[in-house]
Amino acid sequence: MVLNELAQGIKPLAEGVGWFEGLSEGDRREVLRTLVLFCGQARAVEGDVPESIARSGIRPTHTPAVMLTKWRFGMAALPAHELTKSFRLLVALFGVADTRRRKLWCAGGCAHEWHNLPGPRRGALGAFMPPAPPPGPARPRPPCLDQFMGSVSSRDEAHRKAEVAVWFGGASLVWWFCCPFWALVSFGALPFALIGLVRAWVEYRASRAGRASGRRALVGGGLSLLGATAAIAYLVFLARHPELPVQG
Known part of the structure; x- marks a missing residue:
């Protein structure tokens, strides 16, 4: 207090x-x-x-x-x-x-x-105002019209839901282990990785104001960067070796 x-x-x-x-x-x-x-x-x-x-x-x-x-x-x-x-x-x-x-x-x-x-x-x-008078008999207080401050836990819950960079970054890597057709994986994983990078940047900036977790933003950015690098590298490899099969 x-x-x-x-x-x-x-x-x-x-x-x-x-x-x-x-x-x-x-x-x-x-x-x-x-x-x-x-x-x-x-x-x-x-x-x-x-x-x-x-x-x-x-x-x-x-x-x-x-x-x-x-x-x-x-x-x-x-x-x-x-x-x-x-x-x-x-x-x-x-x-x-x-x-x-x-x-x-x-x-x-x-x-x-x-x-x-x-x-x-x-x-x-x-100037100091006089203290409030001693409390009288207990009586119900009217509900406060402002519910924003009264629910810190729900606000933290919203923050956790908004911290999605880790999920996008993880998804961009999981694709490589779940599908043997790496050419398809590259096209699928790259959008997830790019979205993860953008979200990581947004969440990192928000963490400086205490509205998100900086650690989760960095982890999400790292995972997304790995996913994007893998996808771009494989697409470049295919472009330089068109005679090779597209499977892993």
């Missing part, structure tokens, strides 16, 4: 920075990846960037700010000295997006635990 408390102003950013800098480098990078996910769930948009940079206190010329201006979220891969600036910036972006989200979708109350944290909140101008 630390990140939600920072985004909602329950804890000051300076306290959050102190907590962040007390983590190991690996944990700090993991926190940045989590923040990227939270920003996506809160429906951050490119129009939030100027306000986020201003809130974060970092300069627009700093590397994380330049990346965010280009809507790139690979801050977790930056050098260690850039991690704190990235943390300040992503917390600010999360705060801007989540504030808008709470006003639009959860203004009448919702069941999101992270939207019902105890403690004072900051208003739009940074």
Whole structure:
């Protein structure tokens, strides 16, 4: 809940920075990846960037700010000295997006635990708001109209379904072991391999924003490259030796 408390102003950013800098480098990078996910769930948009940079206190010329201006979220891969600036910036972006989200979708109350944290909140101008009154008798909360943030597991499931480079790359190689007619295999496997290469590139770019697995993208790209190389090599071989049979 630390990140939600920072985004909602329950804890000051300076306290959050102190907590962040007390983590190991690996944990700090993991926190940045989590923040990227939270920003996506809160429906951050490119129009939030100027306000986020201003809130974060970092300069627009700093590397994380330049990346965010280009809507790139690979801050977790930056050098260690850039991690704190990235943390300040992503917390600010999360705060801007989540504030808008709470006003639009959860203004009448919702069941999101992270939207019902105890403690004072900051208003739009940074002034602390009084803490919420003690809870009364339990009453059912209205359902939140925004279902996007409430289902992280389903979103991860969608990501896994979208990571198809491995499957296309594997299929481009399996053909060679399942069919003895290699000329036909070449024509069949080559499209799978090319699609796998394209998907691997798309998924690798998405992995830099935390929306896909970079390792699966690289594996899929490697398999697809092998399949494409085998198909093209055999077609070139047939073109140079037309007198040979086309079977394996």
